[in-house]
Amino acid sequence: MYIWRTIPFDKMGWEKVPTPYRDAIMNHLKHRDTYEREEEVILDEFTNNMNEVLRKEKIKTIKDFDIVFVPIFHHEKNHFYLMCFDLKRTKTTLLDNVAPLENEEKDDHDPYDGRIRKTKQAFEGYLERISHPKAANMKATPINRLKMSWRTCFNGIDCGIFLMRHMETYMGEDAKDYHCGFVEEKTGLQQKQIEGLRRKYTTKMLVHILYVCHCANS
Numbered sequence: 708m709y710i711w712r713t714i715p716f717d718k719m720g721w722e723k724v725p726t727p728y729r730d731a732i733m734n735h736l737k738h739r740d741t742y743e744r745e746e747e748v749i750l751d752e753f754t755n756n757m758n759e760v761l762r763k764e765k766i767k768t769i770k771d772f773d774i775v776f777v778p779i780f781h782h783e784k785n786h787f788y789l790m791c792f793d794l795k796r797t798k799t800t801l802l803d804n805v806a807p808l809e810n811e812e813k814d815d816h817d818p819y820d821g822r823i824r825k826t827k828q829a830f831e832g833y834l835e836r837i838s839h840p841k842a843a844n845m846k847a848t849p850i851n852r853l854k855m856s857w858r859t860c861f862n863g864i865d866c867g868i869f870l871m872r873h874m875e876t877y878m879g880e881d882a883k884d885y886h887c888g889f890v891e892e893k894t895g896l897q898q899k900q901i902e903g904l905r906r907k908y909t910t911k912m913l914v915h916i917l918y919v920c921h922c923a924n925s
Contacts, residue, residue, distance in 0.1 A: 746828060753829035754836060769794075770839055776874050777826055781819065786863075787870040790823065790850075792830055793879040794841050799827055799848045802877060804869035806858035823850055854882045857889035857897065865901050871908060 744752075761767065769775060773795040780787055788803040801823060808818075817824075827850060834842035859865075869889075876887040890896050 746825070746832075749825055750829050750832040750836075753826075754833050757833055768837060770837070774879060775830070777830065778870055778874065779822055779826060781822060783820070787866040788819075789870050789873050789877075790826055790830075791877060791879065792845065794839075794845065796879050797841060797844045797848060798879070799845065799850050800877075800879070801850055801852045802855070802870075802873045803852065804855075804857070804859050804866055804873075805863070806860050807852070853885065855885065855889075856882075856891050857887075859892045859897075861892065862898075862901075868901050868904050868908070872904060 757769075761769070773793070775792040775794065777790040777792065778787060779790060786805070788801065788805075791800040791802065793800065831842065831846045834845060859869075872887050872889070877885060889900055
């Protein structure tokens with residue numbers, strides 16, 4: 708996934724990538740047990756990971772960024788989903804391809820076992836640490852679980868493809884304005900779209916590896 712998301716930036720150069728793609732970076736909490744730790748420890752881990760991403764990309768700060776994507780891997784459920792922190796519009800959005808079950812819509816049920824809440828708290832803490840001007844405003848935003856028409860009820864294995872497509876296309880829109888190309892699951896055509904994207908992403912990653920190796924040896 709890291710190779711996939713760096714392809715356009717490595718080829719074009721970060722300074723040439725047009726907005727808003729230039730204004731989006733990703734980070735994730737690396738350790739599967741991170742969410743079981745104390746909040747301050749989670750914040751330290753999140754801060755270290757953010758600093759590492761910025762260091763690798765030779766970026767000093769996220770203060771000029773519009774959007775920060777945080778892909779999350781829920782190890783116990785073997786499931787990927789995406790959090791989007793929109794600093795320009797001041798909102799927090801969750802993109803999960805799996806539609807919630809009826810009991811998950813209840814306020815007292817958390818299908819994410821605290822991961823969404825703790826990730827938001829970590830990001831807010833990180834903004835405070837770097838004295839970001841939107842720190843207080845982001846802290847007041849609720850988490851909006853985007854009700855996309857293509858969410859799935861019967862597909863439990865392609866969450867990674869959905870995550871990659873969402874990161875590739877989402878720019879902070881509301882559900883009614885966001886279209887990433889997927890049709891509804893009930894049409895029976897969604898699986899063909901997923902298979903097409905899997906071939907596309909695999910090809911791009913393999914070609915990119917050859918490109919990087921060629922540049923390194925030239």
